[in-house]
């Protein structure tokens with residue numbers, strides 16, 4: 001059955017236009033095939049798109065966006081669909097433009113330490129493409145074996161190694177974009193600093209609301225001479241938190257510094273069985289040091305001493321790739337492992353100043369008890385980016401609403417202590433209600449102006465990021481009396 005039978009719009013001629021651009025195989029229109037695309041990693045919200053279109057290059061993306069523009073069709077870009085804030089959630093009657101067939105590495109320039117990729121290239125492939133020559137791509141979300149570079153750019157994704165090396169925006173040199181009227185635009189370039197407005201910086205993190213990135217020039221880094229991973233286990237969160245603060249205060253910036261609590265440790269050991277994470281520890285820290293051999297050798301001892309001074313019970317050190325991988329394996333699988341603790345979990349993503357870590361974790365524990373839902377904590381401790389995983393059962397009526405309320409309280413707590421409502425997962429559909437908690441009317445208005453300049457008809461990813469016009473529940477991107485914000489909730 002074709003979806004057109006259900007929609008008021010006559011899709012037949014539009015489908016023909018899309019097929020002329022991407023071929024018959026590049027247009028998905030069957031109801032059962034469209035089900036795959038009805039949500040991203042935030043599975044509690046679902047909306048089937050009217051159509052999915054799969055372009056292969058910039059010109060095809062431009063032609064598809066032009067057809068949408070001419071026919072007033074809202075569209076949403078989608079990479080791998082691993083986003084956790086509902087950024088790639090379709091809106092009713094929209095075309096989903098999926099970059100899954102845009103998987104080419106277009107140019108590798110080792111001498112100038114840059115690589116040009118299509119947006120559907122998977123994060124991990126970038127490092128794989130250059131690691132033989134001694135290079136790597138630093139931003140490494142835990143989803144790096146499945147998420148796309150286009151999605152990383154749109155979300156300004158972070159990862160374990162972003163403490164020392166910065167998030168995606170620090171590694172994007174230039175972009176080829178298709179903006180919402182279908183024009184092809186280039187921003188940034190092949191050299192680090194370009195004159196004029198920093199439109200590359202503006203686009204990174206814009207969550208698909210300003211256009212579609214179709215070619216991305218990334219900075220690649222030399223693989224460090226030496227890498228060492230330390231695992232320290234603690235009897236209390238306070239001690240682990242104090243060790244984090246002391247390591248940074250000592251002027252040591254680890255490549256990554258991650259914390260996991262007892263619930264996460266046991267979930268990971270149940271599922272991945274690393275055998276490295278002590279099940280009775282209240283918290284563990286995973287600390288990766290990298291750089292010159294002499295620097296790593298010295299800092300390894302300094303970090304171990306700081307951990308011991310803060311009550312660490314045991315410290316395991318690994319320099320060989322195999323053991324390092326084993327130590328990291330559990331952390332990288334932590335979200336997936338949480339799926340074994342309860343039928344469902346809700347990942348929150350907020351940032352707090354590092355110094356507030358202990359107090360905020362205590363308050364999260366109090367909220368957990370108040371609401372009656374267990375919360376596992378696994379997070380980027382070095383940069384204060386928390387990921388409380390709220391465990392619940394979606395089959396219980398009203399559970400999701402309560403969990404969302406609890407998640408909201410955690411975000412407001414982050415803002416109260418001087419932090420932010422998102423560290424790396426973006427705002428999407430999920431957190432737009434909280435934008436006024438962080439930004440003033442004038443701040444939000446200014447952001448909306450920018451969006452309007454790129455996206456005057458409101459067709460690109462409508463209803464995301466902003467609680468348009470001002471508060472939740474009001475019409476998002478209302479246009480010509482039509483509201484593009486109707487999603488089913490499961």
Ligand SMILES: Cc1cc2nc3c(=O)[nH]c(=O)nc-3n(C[C@H](O)[C@H](O)[C@H](O)COP(=O)(O)OP(=O)(O)OC[C@H]3O[C@@H](n4cnc5c(N)ncnc54)[C@H](O)[C@@H]3O)c2cc1C
Nearest residue numbers: 079080081082083087141142148150151154158208213424
């Ligand atoms: C298990 C798990 C672990 C995760 N760990 C991390 C982590 O450590 N750090 C982190 O930052 N995130 C993490 N994430 C979240 C997610 O993987 C990232 O946000 C990722 O960047 C999304 O990429 P994607 O290709 O799946 O994008 P999608 O989910 O498909 O899309 C995300 C957003 O990008 C837009 N978009 C996609 N492609 C383009 C494009 N070419 N041009 C313009 N806009 C586009 C979409 O419209 C949407 O708004 C995790 C997710 C999971 C499921």
